[in-house]
Amino acid sequence: MSTTRRQFLGTSASAALIASLAGVPKAALAQSVSPVRALTLYSRAQAANPQQYQAAELIAQAWGDLGLDVTVSGLPQNQLSDVVWYNRDSWDVSMWQMVGRPERSDPDDFVSNLFHSANIESGYNFVGYSNPEYDRVAEAQRLVVDRDARQALIYEAQDIVNADQPYVFLVYPTKSYAYNTAVFDDTTLVNQPGLGIKNFLSFIAVEPKGDQKDLIMNVSNELNAINPYYISGAGDSWMTELIWDRIMRIDADGLPTPWAAESVTWNDEGTLATIVIRDDLSFHDGMPVRVEDMIFSLESPQRAGVAPMYKPFVDPIVAMEKLDDRTFTVELAQPNAAFETSTLSKVNIVPEHIWAPLLDALVEGETAESVLEDSRVGSGPFKFDRWNQSEVVLSAIPDHFAAAKVDRVIMRVVLNVEASLGMLRSGELNFLTDYTGDPQLLKDAADADDSIAVVDVTDIGFQFLGFNCRRAPFDDPAVRRALSFAINRRLIAGAAYNGFGRPANSHVSPALPFWYNAATEELPVGIDVATAMLEDAGYSIVDGQLHYPAGMTEQY
Amino acid sequence: MKYVMSRLLYAILVLWIVGTILFFMFRLMPGSPLAAFIDQTTTLEQQQALIARFGLDKSLFQQYTIFLQNALQGDLGQSFFHRRPVTEVVMEALPNTVILTLSGLVVAYIFGVLAGAYLAWRRGSTVEGIGIPLALATRAAPEFWLGMVMLAFFSFYLGWFPAGGANSVGLEYDSEWTRIFSVDYLHHLTLPVLTLAIYLQGLPLLLMRSNMIEILQEEFITMSKMKGLGSRTIVLNHAARNAMLPVATAFALGIGSAIGGNVVVETIFSWPGIGRLLVNAVSASDYPLAQGAFMIITAVLVAMNFVADMTYHLLDPRIRHAASN
Numbered sequence: 001m002s003t004t005r006r007q008f009l010g011t012s013a014s015a016a017l018i019a020s021l022a023g024v025p026k027a028a029l030a031q032s033v034s035p036v037r038a039l040t041l042y043s044r045a046q047a048a049n050p051q052q053y054q055a056a057e058l059i060a061q062a063w064g065d066l067g068l069d070v071t072v073s074g075l076p077q078n079q080l081s082d083v084v085w086y087n088r089d090s091w092d093v094s095m096w097q098m099v100g101r102p103e104r105s106d107p108d109d110f111v112s113n114l115f116h117s118a119n120i121e122s123g124y125n126f127v128g129y130s131n132p133e134y135d136r137v138a139e140a141q142r143l144v145v146d147r148d149a150r151q152a153l154i155y156e157a158q159d160i161v162n163a164d165q166p167y168v169f170l171v172y173p174t175k176s177y178a179y180n181t182a183v184f185d186d187t188t189l190v191n192q193p194g195l196g197i198k199n200f201l202s203f204i205a206v207e208p209k210g211d212q213k214d215l216i217m218n219v220s221n222e223l224n225a226i227n228p229y230y231i232s233g234a235g236d237s238w239m240t241e242l243i244w245d246r247i248m249r250i251d252a253d254g255l256p257t258p259w260a261a262e263s264v265t266w267n268d269e270g271t272l273a274t275i276v277i278r279d280d281l282s283f284h285d286g287m288p289v290r291v292e293d294m295i296f297s298l299e300s301p302q303r304a305g306v307a308p309m310y311k312p313f314v315d316p317i318v319a320m321e322k323l324d325d326r327t328f329t330v331e332l333a334q335p336n337a338a339f340e341t342s343t344l345s346k347v348n349i350v351p352e353h354i355w356a357p358l359l360d361a362l363v364e365g366e367t368a369e370s371v372l373e374d375s376r377v378g379s380g381p382f383k384f385d386r387w388n389q390s391e392v393v394l395s396a397i398p399d400h401f402a403a404a405k406v407d408r409v410i411m412r413v414v415l416n417v418e419a420s421l422g423m424l425r426s427g428e429l430n431f432l433t434d435y436t437g438d439p440q441l442l443k444d445a446a447d448a449d450d451s452i453a454v455v456d457v458t459d460i461g462f463q464f465l466g467f468n469c470r471r472a473p474f475d476d477p478a479v480r481r482a483l484s485f486a487i488n489r490r491l492i493a494g495a496a497y498n499g500f501g502r503p504a505n506s507h508v509s510p511a512l513p514f515w516y517n518a519a520t521e522e523l524p525v526g527i528d529v530a531t532a533m534l535e536d537a538g539y540s541i542v543d544g545q546l547h548y549p550a551g552m553t554e555q556y
Numbered sequence: 557m558k559y560v561m562s563r564l565l566y567a568i569l570v571l572w573i574v575g576t577i578l579f580f581m582f583r584l585m586p587g588s589p590l591a592a593f594i595d596q597t598t599t600l601e602q603q604q605a606l607i608a609r610f611g612l613d614k615s616l617f618q619q620y621t622i623f624l625q626n627a628l629q630g631d632l633g634q635s636f637f638h639r640r641p642v643t644e645v646v647m648e649a650l651p652n653t654v655i656l657t658l659s660g661l662v663v664a665y666i667f668g669v670l671a672g673a674y675l676a677w678r679r680g681s682t683v684e685g686i687g688i689p690l691a692l693a694t695r696a697a698p699e700f701w702l703g704m705v706m707l708a709f710f711s712f713y714l715g716w717f718p719a720g721g722a723n724s725v726g727l728e729y730d731s732e733w734t735r736i737f738s739v740d741y742l743h744h745l746t747l748p749v750l751t752l753a754i755y756l757q758g759l760p761l762l763l764m765r766s767n768m769i770e771i772l773q774e775e776f777i778t779m780s781k782m783k784g785l786g787s788r789t790i791v792l793n794h795a796a797r798n799a800m801l802p803v804a805t806a807f808a809l810g811i812g813s814a815i816g817g818n819v820v821v822e823t824i825f826s827w828p829g830i831g832r833l834l835v836n837a838v839s840a841s842d843y844p845l846a847q848g849a850f851m852i853i854t855a856v857l858v859a860m861n862f863v864a865d866m867t868y869h870l871l872d873p874r875i876r877h878a879a880s881n
Contacts, residue, residue: 216725222836224637370639386728389649389828390721393728410726414826418704419719422712428719 033540033547036473037554038069041465042084042094045074052095052463055170055496059465062486065527066534067546084466085126092468096126100194100460100511101237103346105254107515108338110507111157112138113312115166128470129166143335145270150337151515158506158517165480168465171493171501172509174456176439180430182451183212188405189455193254194511196457198433200241201252204381204404213407217433218414218423226376226387228348228355229300229307229368234434235411239392242409244348244378247275247294248340254512256340260289260349260379262326270335273344276327280401283351284383285375291328295320296352298330298343300359300368307368313343351377382409389413421445424452439500458502460509472554478537485523486530563865567858574854575847579623582843583616623847632851633844637837642848646830650852651736652722653818653829657811659745660752660821665807668757672764673796677787679769688765695758703751703824710747717747720826748825752818756810760803767799801868808864811856 043049043056053074060070070093075083084094103109116138119125134157141153161167177198179189185208190201203215219235228244231237249259258264262276281289298317301310316339319331332339358371376384381404382394392411396404412429414420417437423429425445435442446452467474467483474480489503502510506520531541538549548554611619626633632642671691675684694702711719718724722744729735771777772795780790819831826832830849837846 214726222832225639372639389832390723390826391725393726408726412721412725412826413828414720415823415832416707416720416826419707419824419826422707423719426712426715426719428725 032550033542034553035542036068036546036548038071039063039092041070041072042080042091043072043074044080044095045076048074048076051496051498051501052097055463055492056095056465058492058496059168059487062488062527063483066483066486066530067541067544068483069545088121088126088128088468089470092471092474094466094468095463096466097463098461098507099234100509102192102195102199102241102250103342104460105192105194105250105512106256106338106341107154107508107512108142109342111141111154112338114507115157115161127166127466127468129164130469131160131164134160134164142337145266145335145337147514154508154515155517155519158508158520161507162505162520162523163481164477165484166467166469167507168467168480168484168487169504169506170463170465170487170489171497172462172504172511173459173497174439174500174502175459176435176442176454176456176500178424178432178435178442178446178452178454180424180427180451181453183208183210183430184215185209186453190252191455191457192250192252193513194457194460194509197455198238198431200249203242203406203409204402207405212430214410215406215408215431216410216412216429217431218412218420218429218435220413220415220417220420220434220436222389222413222415223387223392225369226384226392227369227371227373228350228376228378229310229371231309232369235392235413238433239384239394239411240348241380242382242394243376243380243384244350245281245289245380246345246347246349247277248344250341250345256345259345260294261344264340264344270337271332273330273332273339274323274327275330278401279326281379283379284377284397285351285354287351287353289349289379290352291322291325293352294349295322295328296356297347297349300350300355301347303359305367306359306362309369310347313346316343349379351379425449439498456500458509458511460511462504462507462509463497463501464504472552473539473548476537478533479539482530482533482537482539485525485533486527488525559869560866563862567862570858571851571854575624575627575851576620578847578850579620580616582846583619627851632848635837635842635845635848637842637845642844645833645845646848646852649828649830649833651732652827653822653831655736656745656748656752656821656827656829657818659749660756661807661810663749663753664756665760665803665810667753668760669764669796669800669803671757672761673768673791673799675761676765676768676772676795676799677791688762691758691761694754697755699751699755699820700824702755703748703821706747706751707824710750718744722828748821748827751824752821755821759806759810763803763806764796764799767802768795771795771798804867805864808860808867809857811860 041056041060043053046053053072056072056074060072063070080094084091084096098110098114113119113124115125115129115131115134116123117125117130117132117135120128120130137153137157137160141150141157144150144153175196177196179186179197184206188205188207189197190199190205191197192199192201198217206215217238219238221233221235223235223239224232226236226239226243228240231240245260247259247261248256248264251257260278260281262278263274265274266272275294277289277291277294283289283293298314298320301307301314302317316332316334316336317330318333320328321331322328354373354375354377355368358373359368362368362371378384381397381400381402383397385393385395385408387393390413394409396407396409411433412423414423414429417435418441420429420432420435421437421441424432432442442454446454467480469475469480489505493499493501493503503521505523506517508515508517510516510518534541534546540547540549611622614622623633630643632646634640635642635645638645671687675687678684707719710717722741723729723735723738724740724744727740729738735741768791777790777795780794785794818827818829819835821827822829822831823835830852834846834849836842837849
């Protein structure tokens with residue numbers, strides 16, 4: 001008959017009780033096991049992200065019940081990046097987030113990049129999770145073109161992550177957007193899965209009702225750049241996708257559809273795309289968009305050091321060839337199910353006549369990200385007018401094949417969240433696109449004002465806590481599972497996110513219903529469950545402090 | 557002349573010390589400056605190349621020497637965040653900040669001087685009983701709270717003033733001058749200026765009042781009364797003129813400190829000025845920009861100190877004599 005660890009620990013616990021009654025110090029009994037060190041849980045600063053900070057406080061409290069001494073440390077974004085992203089061996093646990101973007105409508109970006117062991121050193125896998133089985137599944141899903149077969153692999157990837165818990169997924173935030181119904185015909189707004197009404201399709205489709213023909217939106221941070229080779233934050237990516245066209249775009253159903261291309265057809269192997277471009281495209285400076293521009297746009301980020309942010313997306317391309325003035329081919333080394341979404345719908349079409357000389361002039365260590373190209377000529381439905389500390393102004397191109405119904409898109413920089421809400425009510429804004437304040441206030445404002453409508457959406461992105469899987473005890477999946485299950489996600493969604501978030505346990509959001517594995521929702525929760533799991537794994541709580549299994553020590 | 561030279565040398569010394577402190581302070585701050593410049597997919601080799609390009613691989617002393625040489629030539633470096641020369645970025649925001657600060661100060665000091673003189677003249681009356689606590693309360697109220705109250709009442713409730721920015725949405729101007737002298741700019745300027753003025757009026761008001769009370773006891777005031785001069789003439793022409801000397805100094809110094817204090821007002825009203833730049837630069841570890849913005853604020857403060865010294869020197873013969881002796 002075998003004895004489980006739990007039974008054994010139960011026995012030793014009884015022995016401890018007897019011994020303590022007999023006057024033997026507990027410390028003497030705990031000699032063979034060493035305690036887990038005090039931990040620092042990093043988070044964004046309380047003022048910058050109160051929800052995340054409060055969630056961290058709740059987690060620290062729950063883990064305290066498991067015998068962990070956790071201190072929450074709030075840091076500004078850049079310092080947090082420095083501690084967690086750039087010094088990957090030195091931290092234990094940190095709050096983090098992944099944000100939703102149109103190209104993330106395909107699960108590939110998260111499934112391939114977040115947990116693949118190839119990205120441990122400097123890529124997205126900053127938690128250092130390594131599982132060969134996961135790597136296999138993540139790679140396999142890229143090669144499968146059949147949607148149902150790929151779905152099974154994406155489900156499997158989610159199951160593996162659920163079993164290993166490299167992250168404690170917390171919530172898929174609910175994002176709220178609001179607009180003025182007196183200014184816009186609400187039937188013309190496009191609600192895109194995971195993105196809501198603030199998306200490219202809405203901006204070109206929305207119809208003004210009266211004399212106000214400007215769409216005036218807000219952004220709550222200073223803009224860093226407006227550059228087709230660089231995404232420095234949320235605000236500038238909303239501008240770049242309007243100024244620069246892409247070969248494909250993500251449609252209202254979340255799937256890629258030809259945009260600047262008339263058609264994109266694949267060979268049977270799924271390795272060669274033949275792209276026919278539209279014949280009515282021109283750049284904002286009047287020059288036609290040629291096949292050469294398309295090839296240049298896909299080829300230039302492949303060069304070392306030109307556009308580090310875009311390079312991973314064009315790396316699968318092994319060759320391109322111009323067939324005639326409107327047709328070219330793109331060859332991949334192997335089939336890539338996400339290529340249309342993560343490459344053809346993401347890479348900006350830039351004018352070769354403007355960018356080629358600029359890229360040639362780059363000096364060592366300089367990338368296209370630091371190039372200040374003031375004209376910002378693209379071929380999109382809006383052209384760049386101006387940008388100052390207060391606003392970015394784009395004006396519609398009337399003869400674009402998908403001409404917008406509004407005259408201009410103006411993005412105001414409003415640092416004060418409360419002021420942005422007031423500005424929506426006063427008409428200084430008519431589309432609230434970046435609201436980070438209390439969602440209830442927004443609801444109240446909409447209730448009080450008939451001309452304000454609020455649209456909520458569950459995000460493709462998510463909030464999570466990352467374990468540093470390189471460091472004990474987080475290198476043990478059993479510990480990660482126990483610590484994860486000790487956290488009540490419903491409490492976090494309710495208390496920290498005021499109910500504006502959906503409890504999460506997967507890196508694929510329910511905003512992508514076809515790919516979302518609902519089975520991951522069934523997870524045990526509670527301190528008792530977590531304690532039992534830790535004891536099963538050989539850990540013990542002595543004097544209110546979590547200890548490693550016998551014989552295990554840490555070197556920190 | 558000797559006095560002017562000594563004050564000038566003193567001003568340069570202060571600038572050098574502040575510049576040195578700023579240089580080392582920002583480099584001792586936690587957080588890599590590159591965090592602001594590179595994104596999370598940049599490879600380690602690219603990071604090294606960037607470090608070399610910005611001279612961050614050189615010793616701290618070498619970096620300091622380069623900083624001093626460049627600063628002497630008016631070159632404050634390249635902003636990591638904006639990727640443009642610091643001087644250019646700062647100079648874009650400076651007019652907005654100077655206009656906001658000067659307008660706020662002028663309103664605060666005109667009101668403060670008049671109200672202070674009036675309250676001193678009406679000493680012991682009910683007006684003083686209400687006026688002094690009110691001035692103290694507004695002086696003590698947090699600036700952000702004051703700003704939010706102003707926004708809530710004048711902008712959101714009454715709808716008289718816009719809630720943020722320096723110009724109406726989408727308006728374009730031929731030049732910076734036409735923009736600054738437009739009615740629209742004035743409309744946007746009003747609330748931030750009022751907030752700043754309410755926040756700043758306490759000092760001149762109380763200073764003026766206490767000086768006035770002192771001067772009203774002086775013999776020459778009794779003499780004026782005996783001569784049969786009217787109250788207004790005595791207060792404005794005789795007492796107030798004498799009481800204003802320290803207020804003039806406070807005004808000059810106030811310009812410098814108010815530029816730094818604008819951070820809060822500029823954030824609340826999304827006013828595109830140096831304060832906002834500064835907050836952003838510090839949180840993004842943008843050393844050159846933060847240094848540059850602080851240096852400009854210091855330069856303004858030192859320059860205003862110099863002007864105050866000179867004005868005092870001209871206005872008050874006692875100081876002039878002391879300096880020449």
